Amino acid sequence: MPFHTLRRLGVRISSAVRCLFAQVESPEARYRNFNGRYFSGFYEQERMLADKPRMEFYRAAIQRHIQPGDRVVDLGTGTGILAALASRRGAAKVYAIDHSSILETARTLATANGIERVEFVSTHSTEFRLPERVDVILHEQMGDCLFDEAMVANVSDLRDRLLKPGGLILPSLFEFFCEPIKIRNERHVPFIWELAVHGYDYSVLERQRPQDPDYYQVRSSDLALVEHFLGEPAPVLTLDLHTVNEAALPHALTFTRTVVNAGRLDGYAVYFRTHVDTDLSLGSGPLDPGRAPHWGFRVLRTDRDDFAAGDVIEVQLTVGRWSELDTWRWKHVKHARADDPALSATA
Amino acid sequence: MPFHTLRRLGVRISSAVRCLFAQVESPEARYRNFNGRYFSGFYEQERMLADKPRMEFYRAAIQRHIQPGDRVVDLGTGTGILAALASRRGAAKVYAIDHSSILETARTLATANGIERVEFVSTHSTEFRLPERVDVILHEQMGDCLFDEAMVANVSDLRDRLLKPGGLILPSLFEFFCEPIKIRNERHVPFIWELAVHGYDYSVLERQRPQDPDYYQVRSSDLALVEHFLGEPAPVLTLDLHTVNEAALPHALTFTRTVVNAGRLDGYAVYFRTHVDTDLSLGSGPLDPGRAPHWGFRVLRTDRDDFAAGDVIEVQLTVGRWSELDTWRWKHVKHARADDPALSATA
Numbered sequence: 001m002p003f004h005t006l007r008r009l010g011v012r013i014s015s016a017v018r019c020l021f022a023q024v025e026s027p028e029a030r031y032r033n034f035n036g037r038y039f040s041g042f043y044e045q046e047r048m049l050a051d052k053p054r055m056e057f058y059r060a061a062i063q064r065h066i067q068p069g070d071r072v073v074d075l076g077t078g079t080g081i082l083a084a085l086a087s088r089r090g091a092a093k094v095y096a097i098d099h100s101s102i103l104e105t106a107r108t109l110a111t112a113n114g115i116e117r118v119e120f121v122s123t124h125s126t127e128f129r130l131p132e133r134v135d136v137i138l139h140e141q142m143g144d145c146l147f148d149e150a151m152v153a154n155v156s157d158l159r160d161r162l163l164k165p166g167g168l169i170l171p172s173l174f175e176f177f178c179e180p181i182k183i184r185n186e187r188h189v190p191f192i193w194e195l196a197v198h199g200y201d202y203s204v205l206e207r208q209r210p211q212d213p214d215y216y217q218v219r220s221s222d223l224a225l226v227e228h229f230l231g232e233p234a235p236v237l238t239l240d241l242h243t244v245n246e247a248a249l250p251h252a253l254t255f256t257r258t259v260v261n262a263g264r265l266d267g268y269a270v271y272f273r274t275h276v277d278t279d280l281s282l283g284s285g286p287l288d289p290g291r292a293p294h295w296g297f298r299v300l301r302t303d304r305d306d307f308a309a310g311d312v313i314e315v316q317l318t319v320g321r322w323s324e325l326d327t328w329r330w331k332h333v334k335h336a337r338a339d340d341p342a343l344s345a346t347a
Numbered sequence: 348m349p350f351h352t353l354r355r356l357g358v359r360i361s362s363a364v365r366c367l368f369a370q371v372e373s374p375e376a377r378y379r380n381f382n383g384r385y386f387s388g389f390y391e392q393e394r395m396l397a398d399k400p401r402m403e404f405y406r407a408a409i410q411r412h413i414q415p416g417d418r419v420v421d422l423g424t425g426t427g428i429l430a431a432l433a434s435r436r437g438a439a440k441v442y443a444i445d446h447s448s449i450l451e452t453a454r455t456l457a458t459a460n461g462i463e464r465v466e467f468v469s470t471h472s473t474e475f476r477l478p479e480r481v482d483v484i485l486h487e488q489m490g491d492c493l494f495d496e497a498m499v500a501n502v503s504d505l506r507d508r509l510l511k512p513g514g515l516i517l518p519s520l521f522e523f524f525c526e527p528i529k530i531r532n533e534r535h536v537p538f539i540w541e542l543a544v545h546g547y548d549y550s551v552l553e554r555q556r557p558q559d560p561d562y563y564q565v566r567s568s569d570l571a572l573v574e575h576f577l578g579e580p581a582p583v584l585t586l587d588l589h590t591v592n593e594a595a596l597p598h599a600l601t602f603t604r605t606v607v608n609a610g611r612l613d614g615y616a617v618y619f620r621t622h623v624d625t626d627l628s629l630g631s632g633p634l635d636p637g638r639a640p641h642w643g644f645r646v647l648r649t650d651r652d653d654f655a656a657g658d659v660i661e662v663q664l665t666v667g668r669w670s671e672l673d674t675w676r677w678k679h680v681k682h683a684r685a686d687d688p689a690l691s692a693t694a
Contacts, residue, residue: 042539042552043562049544050536059545079539081547088546105552112551186640189397192389192426197396198406199435200428204459205389205452215390222569293533 027324031150032099032124040100045079048140051294057282058082058140061170062089065276066136073097075125075139075158080106082138084115093117095134099124125154133164139171144219144284144296146176146272147322152239152246159241171274172242175235177285180257180313180332181299182227183266189218194304213326218267221296226286230265230307231257233285235273236317246322253317256335259307268315268330270298300330310337374671378497379446379471387447392426395487398641404629405429405487408517409436412623413483420444422472422486422505427453429485431462440464442481446471472501480511486518491566491631491643493523493619494669499586499593506588518621519589522582524632527604527660527679528646529574530613536565541651560673565614568643573633577612577654578604580632582620583664593669600664603682606654615662615677617645647677657684 038044048054062082066072068090074083077096083106086094096106096118103122110118121128137158141151159169183189193206236255273283284295307313312335320327385391395401409429413419415437421430424443430453433441443453443465450469457465468475484505488498506516530536540553583602620630631642654660659682667674 041562042557043536046536046539046542049539049542049549052533055544079549081544084547085545105555108551109547109549113547186399189390189393189641192393192396195393195396197402197428198432200431200456200460202396202426202456204455208452210389215388220569222567222571224569224571294536 027321028150028153031323035149036100038100040102042105045102045105047294049079049081051292053282053290053292054140054294055081057276057280057292059085060280061276062086062138064280065168065170066091066138068092070135071095072136072138073125073128073130073134073158073162075137075154076141077106077120078102078140080110080115080118080120082140083118084110084113086136086138087115087117091117091136093119095119095121095128095130097121097123097125097128125158128158128162130162133162134167135164136168136170137163139169142174142272142274142284142295145270145298145325146174148325150323152241152244152249153323155241156245169241171276171282172240173275174239174241175273175275176237176239177233177271177273178236178253178255178268178300178315178317178330179233179271179285180230180265180315181267181269181286182230182261182264183225183299184227187222187225188264188266190304191301213328216301217325218299218301219296220299221293223286223291225299226269228261229257229269229287230259230261230263230313232260233287249319249322251319253315253319255315255317257313257315259309259311259313262307262309262311265302265305265307265313265332267299267301268317270300271295298325300328302330302332305332305334307334308337311335312337374668375497375500378670382496383447385447387449392449392452394641396426396428398639400629400637400639401487401641402428404623404627404639406432407627408623409433409485411627412515412517413438413485415439417482419483419485420475420477420481420505420509422484422501423488424453424467425449425487427457427462427465427467429487430465431457431460433483433485434462434464438464438483440466442466442468442475442477444468444470444472444475472505475505475509477509480509481514482511483515483517484510486516489521489619489621489631489642492617492645492672493521495672497670499588499591499596500670502588503592516588518623518629519587520622521586521588522620522622523584523586524580524618524620525583525600525602525615525647525662525664525677526580526618526632527577527612527662528614528616528633529577529608529611530572530646531574534569534572535611535613537651538648560675563648564672565646565648566643567646568640570633570638572646573616575608576604576616576634577606577608577610577660579607580634596666596669598666600662600666602662602664604660604662606656606658606660609654609656609658612649612652612654612660612679614646614648617647618642645672647675649677649679652679652681654681655684658682659684 062085066089069092072086072091072094074096077098083094083096141149143149195202271284275281314333317330409432413436416439419433419438419441421443424445430441430443488496490496542549618631622628661680664677
């Protein structure tokens with residue numbers, strides 16, 4: 001039995017955070033404290049910097065959409081590379097803000113690289129003030145589940161207070177995916193009550209279904225986990241950070257997939273894609289060619305169910321707060337093709 | 348930037364453990380407390396139970412090597428499946444011990460499955476006493492890095508106190524591997540000071556090399572991470588739990604690999620294989636066909652270095668305590684084939 005597993009990362013992080021910051025009440029403050037420590041380490045930064053699709057996406061986005069003379073806020077600058085690229089592109093001024101101690105590293109690197117016109121500000125973005133508005137908000141606040149780094153709250157707050165009318169958020173257009181998948185048989189882990197191992201039957205445990213929401217999610221970066229999507233993938237939510245507010249996000253989504261790959265449904269892969277141009281986008285989907293490798297993805301697990309080609313999976317996702325994965329709930333309804341004249345007629 | 352990554356699991360676990368058990372001093376007690384909580388959850392048990400090579404290995408090992416009438420201790424029984432298989436094989440008595448709360452689940456399952464002659468004992472193995480010795484110690488105490496679940500200390504303690512002379516430990520024969528690897532280019536993450544990203548140079552950070560040993564290790568279950576071994580894999584340590592004691596484990600290993608796959612060395616993949624018969628073994632190596640999928644593996648990272656075919660990598664691994672990964676240190680010496688007449692002569 002392995003000491004370290006992918007799965008319980010979330011639990012362990014929450015345990016550490018709950019413990020370290022037991023005196024702090026709000027989820028925002030808790031995440032902010034966690035985040036400030038998490039991104040202060042070199043390894044997290046290395047993974048983001050070594051992610052070539054990610055870095056090429058940002059290089060091209062900055063080259064195409066930041067104009068010489070622009071005033072820019074780089075929200076969560078990390079090691080400062082996006083601020084540096086904006087400066088080299090000709091930005092008149094870049095405010096590179098971060099509340100993690102990594103900001104000292106960013107200062108060191110900017111000096112070593114001869115970067116000018118970047119002001120490093122050690123603060124959380126919600127505390128950042130300026131006497132006049134800026135032309136561009138630059139950010140990389142996307143979490144594995146798009147929303148889990150408080151992107152919508154943080155970017156829309158800066159936008160409303162500090163972005164000029166008509167100013168640019170880079171990136172702003174997002175597609176959120178929640179695709180029914182089958183996991184490869186050798187990697188599939190059923191719920192414990194679905195197991196029978198060499199004649200030892202676990203079904204008696206169904207009555208002990210855990211209440212911990214985390215139990216129903218698998219975190220992974222292992223692309224080999226996913227065998228296929230059951231249907232044709234399509235975004236179930238799209239948003240533009242120029243206009244969206246957290247309060248405007250829906251709390252319930254219902255969507256359907258017509259099954260093209262028959263067989264077992266193991267859960268839903270959660271991932272995102274962001275677009276800045278028709279030919280410039282960045283995706284974290286497990287089956288995306290050229291996906292940005294440092295993002296993981298989440299699988300929302302389902303009870304054992306099997307589908308035939310032409311069946312329709314109707315998925316209902318409800319969300320308390322998008323940034324808090326523990327508030328997500330999901331279930332599905334199976335519409336068997338043969339059983340449903342309406343579906344048969346349109347198939 | 349992803350909220351959840353594979354890499355920092357260890358740090359987060361240690362943080363949680365340090366925090367939750369700050370009053371506890373010894374590493375043994377710390378691990379024991381962590382372990383008692385970690386394996387109490389269903390998901391960890393599910394992953395082990397759904398690991399078909401693991402379960403088939405144990406089923407066959409029990410069938411072949413436990414005799415009707417044997418008295419057995421199952422060390423760390425978890426959900427009790429190995430104890431149940433031993434009972435069904437005809438063991439006269441099985442003591443199924445575990446110090447995690449999962450033991451209540453094991454009792455429930457045994458009752459539901461009509462398992463007899465198993466006595467469940469809620470205790471840590473080091474506290475377990477019996478008036479007479481047993482024929483077999485059955486266990487699955489292998490961690491991702493073989494030693495990281497205190498296998499040697501726990502099994503040898505039980506052996507010395509409770510196993511009959513000539514009694515059987517199942518499994519007992521282990522090979523430990525530490526193979527030089529190349530990671531696939533798209534997944535390779537250099538040290539931060541080795542990076543230059545779109546003209547932004549990070550070399551100034553070399554002087555800030557982190558002191559945290561954890562920074563120099565990557566945890567993964569993603570087999571696609573490893574492109575190849577640089578040399579031919581071979582165990583660097585073998586042990587038999589019938590005879591080994593923790594004190595007898597070496598604190599320094601030096602081994603060499605002649606490079607057959609030229610190119611970059613990214614680190615060393617740490618994994619194990621255990622054998623109970625010439626045709627029955629279980630392995631966790633990233634390139635093993637039929638590997639047990641629920642075990643991850645560790646990569647011990649190295650600074651940038653490149654090798655030509657025929658070069659010899661001399662690896663020096665020193666270990667304070669095998670069960671504590673933070674005490675492991677490693678470095679290598681490159682013997683270039685052309686530069687070394689002795690190596691050329693034997694190549």
